Amino acid sequence: MERRAGLGCYVSWIALAVAFSPVLVDLARNWVAEPTDRVVLIAPLLLLLALRRGTANGRAGSGLAAGSAIAIGIALELLGLLSETRSIARIGLPIAALGVAGWNGRPALAVAALVFFAIPIPDTLLLLASPALESAVVEAAGSILQGLGASVQAHGSSLVASGGRINLHPMDGGATLAIVLGALGWYSAARLGEGVRRCGRRAALLCLLALPLQVLVVVVTGALLAAGHLDASRFWLRHGAWITVFLLGLACVHRGSLRFA
Numbered sequence: 001m002e003r004r005a006g007l008g009c010y011v012s013w014i015a016l017a018v019a020f021s022p023v024l025v026d027l028a029r030n031w032v033a034e035p036t037d038r039v040v041l042i043a044p045l046l047l048l049l050a051l052r053r054g055t056a057n058g059r060a061g062s063g064l065a066a067g068s069a070i071a072i073g074i075a076l077e078l079l080g081l082l083s084e085t086r087s088i089a090r091i092g093l094p095i096a097a098l099g100v101a102g103w104n105g106r107p108a109l110a111v112a113a114l115v116f117f118a119i120p121i122p123d124t125l126l127l128l129a130s131p132a133l134e135s136a137v138v139e140a141a142g143s144i145l146q147g148l149g150a151s152v153q154a155h156g157s158s159l160v161a162s163g164g165r166i167n168l169h170p171m172d173g174g175a176t177l178a179i180v181l182g183a184l185g186w187y188s189a190a191r192l193g194e195g196v197r198r199c200g201r202r203a204a205l206l207c208l209l210a211l212p213l214q215v216l217v218v219v220v221t222g223a224l225l226a227a228g229h230l231d232a233s234r235f236w237l238r239h240g241a242w243i244t245v246f247l248l249g250l251a252c253v254h255r256g257s258l259r260f261a
Contacts, residue, residue: 009104016070016100020093023077026086030120036171039179039242043118046187050111053191069099087122094119110190110199117183126170131157133173137211141218145226152222159221163228166221166237174214176242181206181213184249188256217241 017024031038073096080089094115101112134157142154152161157168185206189199217237224233 009106012100012104016096019074020077020096022081023089023093027090027118027120030086034120035238036169036176037120038239039176040118040120042180042183042246043114043116046117046183047111047114050114050187050191051107063103066099066102069102070096071099073097073099087124090119108190108193110186110194110196113196113199114183114186114190117179117186121171121175121179123170126175129173130170131168134168134170137173137214137218138168140215141222144215144219145222148223150223150226152226159218159225161222161225163225163233164230166225166230166233168218168237172214172218172237174210177213177217177245178207178210180242180246180249181210184246184253188253191253213245 031041073092073094076092076095077089080086080092094113097112097115098109101107101109138154138157138159142152142159145152150161152159154160159166159168182203185203186199189202194202220241221233221237224236
Protein backbone atom coordinates (compact mmCIF):
# COMPACT_ATOMS: atom_id res chain seq x y z
CA MET A 1 0.00 0.00 0.00
CA GLU A 2 2.76 2.45 0.89
CA ARG A 3 4.55 1.87 -2.34
CA ARG A 4 1.36 2.24 -4.35
CA ALA A 5 0.53 5.46 -2.52
CA GLY A 6 4.05 6.75 -3.18
CA LEU A 7 3.79 5.88 -6.87
CA GLY A 8 0.43 7.60 -7.09
CA CYS A 9 1.92 10.69 -5.49
CA TYR A 10 4.71 10.89 -8.05
CA VAL A 11 2.29 10.31 -10.92
CA SER A 12 0.03 13.12 -9.74
CA TRP A 13 2.91 15.60 -9.63
CA ILE A 14 4.11 14.51 -13.08
CA ALA A 15 0.58 14.96 -14.38
CA LEU A 16 0.52 18.47 -12.89
CA ALA A 17 3.80 19.33 -14.64
CA VAL A 18 2.46 18.05 -17.96
CA ALA A 19 -0.84 19.92 -17.57
CA PHE A 20 1.01 23.16 -16.81
CA SER A 21 3.85 22.66 -19.29
CA PRO A 22 2.85 25.81 -21.25
CA VAL A 23 3.12 27.84 -18.05
CA LEU A 24 6.43 26.24 -17.08
CA VAL A 25 7.87 26.99 -20.53
CA ASP A 26 6.61 30.57 -20.28
CA LEU A 27 8.23 31.00 -16.85
CA ALA A 28 11.54 29.58 -18.12
CA ARG A 29 11.52 32.00 -21.05
CA ASN A 30 10.69 34.87 -18.72
CA TRP A 31 13.62 34.02 -16.44
CA VAL A 32 15.94 34.19 -19.45
CA ALA A 33 14.46 37.37 -20.94
CA GLU A 34 13.88 39.34 -17.71
CA PRO A 35 16.91 39.36 -15.39
CA THR A 36 14.97 41.27 -12.71
CA ASP A 37 12.52 38.36 -12.43
CA ARG A 38 15.21 35.78 -11.71
CA VAL A 39 14.80 36.49 -8.01
CA VAL A 40 11.82 34.09 -8.02
CA LEU A 41 14.24 31.21 -8.61
CA ILE A 42 14.79 31.20 -4.86
CA ALA A 43 11.33 29.59 -4.52
CA PRO A 44 12.20 26.16 -5.98
CA LEU A 45 15.43 26.17 -3.97
CA LEU A 46 13.57 26.85 -0.71
CA LEU A 47 10.97 24.25 -1.66
CA LEU A 48 13.66 21.60 -2.12
CA LEU A 49 15.26 22.53 1.20
CA ALA A 50 11.90 22.32 2.98
CA LEU A 51 11.14 18.92 1.43
CA ARG A 52 14.29 17.49 3.00
CA ARG A 53 12.82 17.84 6.49
CA GLY A 54 10.45 15.35 8.05
CA THR A 55 8.04 18.19 8.84
CA ALA A 56 7.43 18.71 5.11
CA ASN A 57 4.75 15.99 5.01
CA GLY A 58 1.21 16.83 6.00
CA ARG A 59 -1.98 14.85 5.87
CA ALA A 60 -4.53 14.33 3.14
CA GLY A 61 -7.28 16.92 3.23
CA SER A 62 -10.77 17.03 1.83
CA GLY A 63 -10.96 15.42 -1.59
CA LEU A 64 -13.54 18.00 -2.64
CA ALA A 65 -11.35 20.94 -1.59
CA ALA A 66 -8.26 19.45 -3.26
CA GLY A 67 -10.13 18.65 -6.45
CA SER A 68 -11.65 22.13 -6.51
CA ALA A 69 -8.23 23.74 -6.19
CA ILE A 70 -6.89 21.62 -9.06
CA ALA A 71 -9.92 22.47 -11.21
CA ILE A 72 -9.61 26.21 -10.44
CA GLY A 73 -5.90 26.16 -11.25
CA ILE A 74 -6.46 24.44 -14.61
CA ALA A 75 -9.35 26.80 -15.39
CA LEU A 76 -7.13 29.81 -14.72
CA GLU A 77 -4.43 28.35 -16.93
CA LEU A 78 -6.87 27.84 -19.82
CA LEU A 79 -8.38 31.30 -19.33
CA GLY A 80 -4.93 32.90 -19.32
CA LEU A 81 -3.78 31.00 -22.40
CA LEU A 82 -6.95 31.75 -24.36
CA SER A 83 -6.92 35.43 -23.40
CA GLU A 84 -3.11 35.65 -23.77
CA THR A 85 -2.88 36.95 -20.20
CA ARG A 86 0.21 35.31 -18.80
CA SER A 87 -0.29 36.45 -15.21
CA ILE A 88 -3.65 34.64 -15.01
CA ALA A 89 -2.24 31.43 -16.48
CA ARG A 90 0.74 31.55 -14.14
CA ILE A 91 -1.26 31.94 -10.94
CA GLY A 92 -3.13 28.76 -11.78
CA LEU A 93 0.05 26.73 -11.22
CA PRO A 94 0.48 27.28 -7.45
CA ILE A 95 -3.26 26.96 -6.86
CA ALA A 96 -3.30 23.57 -8.60
CA ALA A 97 -0.13 22.60 -6.72
CA LEU A 98 -1.94 23.22 -3.44
CA GLY A 99 -4.71 20.95 -4.67
CA VAL A 100 -2.31 18.13 -5.54
CA ALA A 101 -0.54 18.53 -2.19
CA GLY A 102 -3.87 18.41 -0.37
CA TRP A 103 -4.94 15.34 -2.33
CA ASN A 104 -1.74 13.42 -1.58
CA GLY A 105 -1.18 14.69 1.92
CA ARG A 106 2.38 15.62 0.99
CA PRO A 107 4.02 17.97 1.04
CA ALA A 108 2.25 20.00 3.71
CA LEU A 109 0.16 22.85 2.30
CA ALA A 110 2.44 25.45 3.88
CA VAL A 111 5.43 23.90 2.09
CA ALA A 112 3.61 23.58 -1.24
CA ALA A 113 2.57 27.24 -0.98
CA LEU A 114 6.21 28.24 -1.56
CA VAL A 115 5.39 27.75 -5.25
CA PHE A 116 3.54 31.09 -5.11
CA PHE A 117 6.90 32.84 -4.70
CA ALA A 118 8.03 31.36 -8.05
CA ILE A 119 5.46 33.50 -9.88
CA PRO A 120 6.78 36.94 -10.95
CA ILE A 121 4.81 39.95 -9.79
CA PRO A 122 2.51 41.06 -12.64
CA ASP A 123 3.51 44.32 -14.32
CA THR A 124 0.05 45.78 -13.67
CA LEU A 125 0.65 45.51 -9.91
CA LEU A 126 4.19 46.88 -10.09
CA LEU A 127 3.07 49.91 -12.09
CA LEU A 128 0.45 50.86 -9.49
CA ALA A 129 3.17 52.38 -7.28
CA SER A 130 5.63 53.26 -10.05
CA PRO A 131 7.45 55.61 -10.45
CA ALA A 132 6.40 57.23 -7.16
CA LEU A 133 7.92 54.44 -5.05
CA GLU A 134 11.26 54.43 -6.85
CA SER A 135 11.40 58.23 -6.65
CA ALA A 136 10.78 58.12 -2.89
CA VAL A 137 13.54 55.53 -2.44
CA VAL A 138 15.96 57.57 -4.56
CA GLU A 139 15.09 60.77 -2.67
CA ALA A 140 15.72 59.13 0.70
CA ALA A 141 18.97 57.54 -0.48
CA GLY A 142 20.09 60.80 -2.10
CA SER A 143 19.57 62.69 1.14
CA ILE A 144 21.69 60.17 3.04
CA LEU A 145 24.42 60.26 0.41
CA GLN A 146 24.55 64.05 0.39
CA GLY A 147 24.70 64.04 4.18
CA LEU A 148 27.73 61.76 3.91
CA GLY A 149 29.35 64.12 1.44
CA ALA A 150 28.95 62.01 -1.69
CA SER A 151 28.57 63.90 -4.96
CA VAL A 152 25.37 62.17 -6.04
CA GLN A 153 22.16 63.86 -7.13
CA ALA A 154 18.65 62.42 -7.06
CA HIS A 155 16.57 63.23 -10.14
CA GLY A 156 13.17 61.58 -10.08
CA SER A 157 13.79 57.85 -10.06
CA SER A 158 17.44 58.23 -11.11
CA LEU A 159 20.77 58.67 -9.38
CA VAL A 160 23.23 60.93 -11.19
CA ALA A 161 26.93 61.34 -10.50
CA SER A 162 30.08 62.10 -12.44
CA GLY A 163 30.47 58.35 -12.94
CA GLY A 164 27.19 58.05 -14.81
CA ARG A 165 23.46 57.68 -14.29
CA ILE A 166 21.35 54.82 -12.94
CA ASN A 167 17.61 54.61 -13.48
CA LEU A 168 15.54 52.60 -11.03
CA HIS A 169 12.97 50.24 -12.55
CA PRO A 170 9.66 49.26 -10.92
CA MET A 171 11.26 46.19 -9.27
CA ASP A 172 13.92 48.48 -7.73
CA GLY A 173 11.41 50.14 -5.42
CA GLY A 174 11.65 47.25 -2.97
CA ALA A 175 9.64 44.54 -4.74
CA THR A 176 12.69 42.31 -5.24
CA LEU A 177 13.62 42.41 -1.57
CA ALA A 178 9.97 41.91 -0.60
CA ILE A 179 9.97 38.64 -2.57
CA VAL A 180 13.20 37.49 -0.92
CA LEU A 181 12.18 38.44 2.62
CA GLY A 182 8.65 37.12 2.22
CA ALA A 183 9.88 33.79 0.87
CA LEU A 184 12.46 33.48 3.66
CA GLY A 185 9.86 34.29 6.29
CA TRP A 186 7.42 31.74 4.89
CA TYR A 187 10.13 29.10 4.56
CA SER A 188 11.44 29.65 8.09
CA ALA A 189 8.03 28.74 9.49
CA ALA A 190 7.03 26.07 6.94
CA ARG A 191 10.18 24.02 7.44
CA LEU A 192 9.35 23.72 11.12
CA GLY A 193 5.88 22.38 10.40
CA GLU A 194 3.96 25.59 11.09
CA GLY A 195 0.59 26.20 9.46
CA VAL A 196 -0.30 28.56 6.64
CA ARG A 197 -1.50 31.32 8.98
CA ARG A 198 1.73 31.50 10.96
CA CYS A 199 3.81 31.25 7.77
CA GLY A 200 1.89 34.17 6.30
CA ARG A 201 2.34 36.24 9.45
CA ARG A 202 6.09 35.72 9.47
CA ALA A 203 6.36 36.46 5.76
CA ALA A 204 4.37 39.69 6.16
CA LEU A 205 6.51 40.85 9.07
CA LEU A 206 9.73 40.34 7.14
CA CYS A 207 8.28 42.08 4.08
CA LEU A 208 8.02 45.25 6.17
CA LEU A 209 11.82 45.42 6.10
CA ALA A 210 11.94 45.57 2.30
CA LEU A 211 11.54 49.33 1.90
CA PRO A 212 14.13 50.50 4.47
CA LEU A 213 16.56 47.85 3.23
CA GLN A 214 16.00 49.00 -0.34
CA VAL A 215 16.97 52.55 0.68
CA LEU A 216 20.25 51.18 2.04
CA VAL A 217 20.76 49.21 -1.17
CA VAL A 218 20.36 52.40 -3.22
CA VAL A 219 22.73 54.23 -0.86
CA VAL A 220 25.43 51.65 -1.61
CA THR A 221 24.53 51.91 -5.31
CA GLY A 222 25.01 55.68 -5.19
CA ALA A 223 28.31 55.35 -3.34
CA LEU A 224 29.63 52.98 -5.99
CA LEU A 225 28.39 55.34 -8.69
CA ALA A 226 30.09 58.33 -7.07
CA ALA A 227 33.32 56.33 -6.94
CA GLY A 228 33.11 55.76 -10.68
CA HIS A 229 32.11 52.09 -10.58
CA LEU A 230 29.10 52.23 -12.87
CA ASP A 231 29.00 48.53 -13.78
CA ALA A 232 29.48 47.48 -10.15
CA SER A 233 26.69 49.79 -9.01
CA ARG A 234 24.30 48.35 -11.60
CA PHE A 235 25.15 44.78 -10.66
CA TRP A 236 24.70 45.53 -6.96
CA LEU A 237 21.31 47.16 -7.53
CA ARG A 238 19.94 44.48 -9.87
CA HIS A 239 21.45 41.28 -8.45
CA GLY A 240 24.09 41.67 -5.76
CA ALA A 241 21.83 43.13 -3.08
CA TRP A 242 19.07 40.51 -3.17
CA ILE A 243 21.56 37.64 -3.48
CA THR A 244 23.39 38.95 -0.41
CA VAL A 245 20.17 39.36 1.59
CA PHE A 246 18.99 35.89 0.57
CA LEU A 247 22.22 34.13 1.52
CA LEU A 248 22.51 35.97 4.83
CA GLY A 249 18.84 35.40 5.59
CA LEU A 250 19.04 31.70 4.75
CA ALA A 251 22.08 31.32 6.99
CA CYS A 252 20.23 33.05 9.85
CA VAL A 253 17.18 30.81 9.37
CA HIS A 254 19.22 27.63 9.56
CA ARG A 255 21.42 28.81 12.39
CA GLY A 256 18.40 29.95 14.38
CA SER A 257 16.54 26.68 13.83
CA LEU A 258 19.55 24.68 14.95
CA ARG A 259 19.88 26.79 18.07
CA PHE A 260 16.25 26.60 19.14
CA ALA A 261 15.21 23.22 17.70
